[in-house]
Amino acid sequence: MAVGADGLWIAIAPSAGAGEAGAGERRPALFLDRDGVIVDEVGYLARREDVRLIAGAAAIIAAANRARIPVVVVTNQSGIGRGIISWADFAAVEDEIARQLARHRARLDAVLACPHHAQGRPPYAMAGHPARKPAPGLLLAAAQRLPIDLRRSWIVGDRASDLAAGRNAGLAGGVHVATGFGTAGAERAAARQLAGDGFDVRGAPSIAAAATLLPLLGGHGG
Ligand SMILES: [Mg+2]
Numbered sequence: 479m480a481v482g483a484d485g486l487w488i489a490i491a492p493s494a495g496a497g498e499a500g501a502g503e504r505r506p507a508l509f510l511d512r513d514g515v516i517v518d519e520v521g522y523l524a525r526r527e528d529v530r531l532i533a534g535a536a537a538i539i540a541a542a543n544r545a546r547i548p549v550v551v552v553t554n555q556s557g558i559g560r561g562i563i564s565w566a567d568f569a570a571v572e573d574e575i576a577r578q579l580a581r582h583r584a585r586l587d588a589v590l591a592c593p594h595h596a597q598g599r600p601p602y603a604m605a606g607h608p609a610r611k612p613a614p615g616l617l618l619a620a621a622q623r624l625p626i627d628l629r630r631s632w633i634v635g636d637r638a639s640d641l642a643a644g645r646n647a648g649l650a651g652g653v654h655v656a657t658g659f660g661t662a663g664a665e666r667a668a669a670r671q672l673a674g675d676g677f678d679v680r681g682a683p684s685i686a687a688a689a690t691l692l693p694l695l696g697g698h699g700g
Contacts, residue, residue: 479565480589481565484609485592485593485594485601485602486590486591486592486593486609486616486619487555487565487568487589487590487591487593488588488589488590488619488620488623489572489588489590490588490623491585491586491587491588493585493587494548494587494588494624495548495624495625502625503625504625504627505546505547505548505625505627505630506547506626506627506631506632506650507547507548507549507587507620507621507624507626507627507631508538508539508542508547508548508550508631508632508633508634508692508694508695509550509551509552509617509631509632509633509634509644509649510539510549510550510551510552510635511551511552511553511611511633511634511635511636511637511640512551512575512589513553513636513658514636514637514655514657514658514659514660515532515535515634515635515640515655515657515658515685516531516532516535516539516551516575516685517529517530517532517535518530518532518658519636519657519658519659522557522562522563523563524557524562524563524564524567524568524570524571525567525570525571526570526571526573526574528571529571529574529575529578531575531578531579532657532684532685532686533686534684534685534686534688535579535685535686536578536579536581536582536584537582537584537686537689538685538686538688538689538692538695539579539582539584539585539586540582540583540584541689542694542695543583543584543585545694545695547695548587548588548620548624548625548626549585549586549587549588550586550587550588550589550617550620550624550626551586551588551589551590552590552591552620552633552640552643553589553590553592553616554591554592554595554610554611554639555568555591555592555593556593556594556595556598556610558591558593558602559594559595559597559598559599559602559603560595560597560598560599560602561599568591572589588620588623588624590609590616590619590620592607592609592610592615592616594607594609594610611639611640611642611643612638612639612640612642612643612646613643613646614644614646614647614648616643617631617633617643617644617649618647621647628647628648628649629649630650630694631647631694632644632649632650632651632652632653632692632693632694633649633651633652633653634653634685634688634692635652635653635654635655635660635669636654636655636656636657636658636659636660636665637658637659637660637665638654638668638669638671638672640654641654641669641672641679642672644677645675645677649677650676650677650678650693651677651678651679651680651693652669652672652677652678652679652680653679653680653681653682653688653692654666654670654680654681654682655681655682655683655684655687655688656681656682657683657684657685666681669681
């Protein structure tokens with residue numbers, strides 16, 4: 479298990495270059511929300527058999543892998559805090575996601591999850607935890623462990639709170655996707671409100687279209 483004393487799940491792939499932090503060049507990263515962005519939003523995803531990759535997710539992750547752009551999943555998992563799912567469930571789902579991505583020669587460099595929630599059970603009962611998006615804690619924790627340049631990094635999310643976490647971490651921008659909770663127009667509108675002060679906001683139908691919007695991957699649209 480990758481759960482630390484702070485209750486956060488922080489799993490860094492051995493191939494992710496963690497030892498390079500501070501030693502050389504910091505690279506822009508691609509931060510991704512998980513549920514509703516990479517996999518179908520099913521509500522407290524807990525079983526391997528419910529893991530379905532969203533079309534285009536594996537391709538964009540593989541493209542980032544080839545470009546040596548760290549791919550970092552940052553996910554709120556209040557279901558764990560609420561006692562609805564367990565860390566073992568989470569681990570099984572992560573294993574299945576990795577297995578399905580590997581079929582497409584795609585891999586995640588890091589996965590960070592926050593179980594804390596106002597309605598959580600001890601020890602996860604906390605409102606406004608600094609790692610729960612829209613707070614930037616998970617992104618900052620990743621940048622402490624990998625050679626990431628946050629100011630050139632981007633995030634893709636289906637909720638405005640995903641992009642808000644990116645803005646709060648000082649990223650260059652975020653792509654809001656209309657999958658998962660992003661199908662609600664209010665999320666797109668709230669995401670658009672986050673643009674400004676050096677934070678760029680773009681909208682895409684799904685992660686499949688995000689590649690053409692991400693400067694990281696050579697995209698320029700928006
Ligand atoms: Mg989501």
